Amino acid sequence: MTRLLVRSLSFFVLLVGFRCLALEKQPAAEYHARRVALSLKLTGPALIFGADEPNEEYRSWRQDEDFYYLTGWNEPGAALLIIPAAPATPANPMMMRPAYPERPYREILYLPERNRRMELYTGVKLDGAAPNAPSLAAVDEVRQISQLISDLVGLHFTSLAIPGDDSKAKTMLAALGAAFDLEPRSGAELRGLIVPLRGVKSAGKLELLRKSANASIAAQTALFQVVKPGVSERTISGLIDYKLKENGCERPSYPSIVGSGPMATELHYMADENVMQAGGLVVIDAAGEYSMYAMDITRTLPVSGHFTDRQREVYNIVLGAQRAAMKAFVSGKSYMGSRMTAKDNDSLDKVAYDYINTHGKDLHGEPLGKYFIHGLGHSVGIDVHDPFDYTKPFGPGAVFTIEPGIYIPEEQIGVRIEDTFYVDANGNLVDFIADLPHTAEEVEAAMSAPVKNMVKKR
Numbered sequence: 001m002t003r004l005l006v007r008s009l010s011f012f013v014l015l016v017g018f019r020c021l022a023l024e025k026q027p028a029a030e031y032h033a034r035r036v037a038l039s040l041k042l043t044g045p046a047l048i049f050g051a052d053e054p055n056e057e058y059r060s061w062r063q064d065e066d067f068y069y070l071t072g073w074n075e076p077g078a079a080l081l082i083i084p085a086a087p088a089t090p091a092n093p094m095m096m097r098p099a100y101p102e103r104p105y106r107e108i109l110y111l112p113e114r115n116r117r118m119e120l121y122t123g124v125k126l127d128g129a130a131p132n133a134p135s136l137a138a139v140d141e142v143r144q145i146s147q148l149i150s151d152l153v154g155l156h157f158t159s160l161a162i163p164g165d166d167s168k169a170k171t172m173l174a175a176l177g178a179a180f181d182l183e184p185r186s187g188a189e190l191r192g193l194i195v196p197l198r199g200v201k202s203a204g205k206l207e208l209l210r211k212s213a214n215a216s217i218a219a220q221t222a223l224f225q226v227v228k229p230g231v232s233e234r235t236i237s238g239l240i241d242y243k244l245k246e247n248g249c250e251r252p253s254y255p256s257i258v259g260s261g262p263m264a265t266e267l268h269y270m271a272d273e274n275v276m277q278a279g280g281l282v283v284i285d286a287a288g289e290y291s292m293y294a295m296d297i298t299r300t301l302p303v304s305g306h307f308t309d310r311q312r313e314v315y316n317i318v319l320g321a322q323r324a325a326m327k328a329f330v331s332g333k334s335y336m337g338s339r340m341t342a343k344d345n346d347s348l349d350k351v352a353y354d355y356i357n358t359h360g361k362d363l364h365g366e367p368l369g370k371y372f373i374h375g376l377g378h379s380v381g382i383d384v385h386d387p388f389d390y391t392k393p394f395g396p397g398a399v400f401t402i403e404p405g406i407y408i409p410e411e412q413i414g415v416r417i418e419d420t421f422y423v424d425a426n427g428n429l430v431d432f433i434a435d436l437p438h439t440a441e442e443v444e445a446a447m448s449a450p451v452k453n454m455v456k457k458r
Contacts, residue, residue, distance in 0.1 A: 023250070024211075024291040025072045026204045028138035034197060035070050035107050039084040041193045046161035047152075048190055049168045050078040060251070065382040066163065066194050068292055073137060075125065077112040079145060079168075083155065109139040110148050148172065153179045161187035195387040199379065200397035205293065206422055209380070209399060211248065212290035213420065213432035216297050219243035219288060220436055224446040227301045229278040233258040237272045240286045249288030253295055253384040257285035260303060264414030265407040267374060276303045281311060283414050287384075294384040296401050297433055298418035305447045307440050311413060314406050315440050317359045317368065318415045321352040321404035325376060331427030335393045336377055336400070349376040352404045362408060371408050377401040380420050398423045 025031075038046065050067040053076035054060070063074050071080055085105040091098050114127045126136055133142035143151070152160070152172060158180050162169035173186060201209065222243045223236055236258045244252055259269040260282040276282055280303045287295035300315065302308075307315060328334065328351045337347020344350055353376075357369030379388035380399045394400060403418030419433040437446045 023074055024208065026202075026208075028072075030202065030204060031070065031072045031138060032107075032140075035080075035082055036105065037197055038070065038193060039082050039105055039107075042082065042084040042161055042188065044084070044157050044159050044161065044187050045152075045155060046082045046084075046187070046190050046193075047169050047172055048080050048163055049166055050076065050080075052076055062251075063292070065292075065386075066191055066198075069194065069198055069382055071109065071137075071139065073109065073139075074292075075111075077145070079110040079148060080139075081106075081108045081110065081148070081151070083107070106141065107139055108141040108143055108151070109137050110143055110145040111137075112145050149175050152176055159187045161190045161193070163190045165191070191387070195389060198381055198386060199388050200395075201381060201399050201422065202397070205381070206397075206399070208291050208293040209295065209420075209422070210432060212253075212288055212293050212295040213297075215244055215247035215249045215290055216253075216287035216295040217433060217436050218247045220284065220286065220297055220299055221446070223284060223299075224301065224437075224443070225448075227276065227282055227284075227303060227447065228305070229276060229303055232272070232275050233260055233263075233282070234272040236282070236284065237286075240284075244286075244288035247288070249290050250292075251289050253287045253289045257283065257298075259283045259414065262409065262412045264300070265409045265412065266414075267405075267407070278304045279308065280304075280412065281414060283416055285416065285418065287420075289384075292382050294380055294382070294386075295432065296378075296380055296384050296403075296418060296420050297436065298403060298405075298416045299436065299443070300415045300417065301443060301447065306444055310411070311415075312440050313360060314368075314408070314413050315415050315417075317356055318404050318406055318417050319438060319440075320359060321355040321372075322402050322417050322419070324355040325349075325352045325402050325404070326421075326429060326431075329394075329429045331393075331423050331429075332395045333393050336375060336390045338375075348402065352376050352402075356404065356406060363410060368406055368408075371406045372404060373407060374403075374405065377403055394423055396423050396425050396427060 048067055051064045083106040086103040088102040089100045111127045114125055126133055128142045128144040134140060160173050160176060162173060219240050222239060226239060237256045240256045241252060255270050257270060258272055259266055260274055260276040261280040263269045263274060264281045264283045281300055282303055283300050285298040287297040302311060325348045328348060334348055337344035337349050339350045339353040353369055353372055356372050357367045360368050362368060377400050379386040380401060399422045401418055401420050403416060405416035407414045419431050422430050424430050437443045
């Protein structure tokens, strides 16, 4: 019966034709512009493969971030070849180099050949043989992936820019070396060239990030009246996943962290094996991914609905550190940096650390700076930890977190407050998470308010 249903559904898909991709994508012109921008950094062709389909159908799959950034293509097993434009060059008899004509810019997406038997299970796939493949894929040329090696050899290049961690691209590079009887030579490390391109978010990308933020705020908001003594961490984690998908996310941005009591002081606790106890705190680090764009949020809640005086003191210090970093931000000048070196005295990390270290003491009268045990933030985009050169300042289009924290195991107090921000065209710092409670009083009110009043108005 199941096989008959699968065949019937697949036949319907075949009648309809190639399915539209479910993710909300940018206009085709934007992906093309990204590829052209990358080509301007190249001296020869560049090759990158998309992620392969998992060996087992029950395993999750996600497209390679750089590949998706360049193509918007969300099917497994593809490859992208970019050939930069080049002017004509005259012959050089002394170096035994022939003349080369002018070379136009080219971009080719290589797709796996259709497997009609597997399509009964996966639905119809596009391949390079389809006459409308370039328009559907929004890439200038689309070819079968079986043609890739011969195409590379036909280009007569002996080096190739590839991602250093891409085993299939390395195989292609070795094939080139064998074809020309040369030691295979890698061109530029491709991911390094893409980093600065991904670091600046366009208006379209910011809109996807805003949708990710709104869905994540809705998921976090749903937790405020569920956190209570006797509720398991696993219940909270499951509710987060449900609410993220209910609000349009395809998946969480990362495995959710729900750490209560002593586990609130463990940064990457993910076991979800405890029951929340009265009088304790719970740190909830959870957000979703909308159309491949991630969000990152952390809130700290009192399990009983109200902070103790000591918990409130520590909470307010963490919030003060976040606000101090926000206030210190200057577009084109501020950067994450490190609190550890003299040259980073003006970094946002140092600002937050200094605030924590000059406000409050531990049980032994020592400053609290030593309990701020991680960096202040990171870039966010297609990946929740998007690549970024942290020696450079944040300018318009940058998206990053500010997430100070204090973790005191001796007192079973762990507090982190994390928002994701972007820098607008005027250089202003804008909080994606502004509508989620921030102050201790707002958190307490949200935990006791009717559901409809749980989102703070600004």
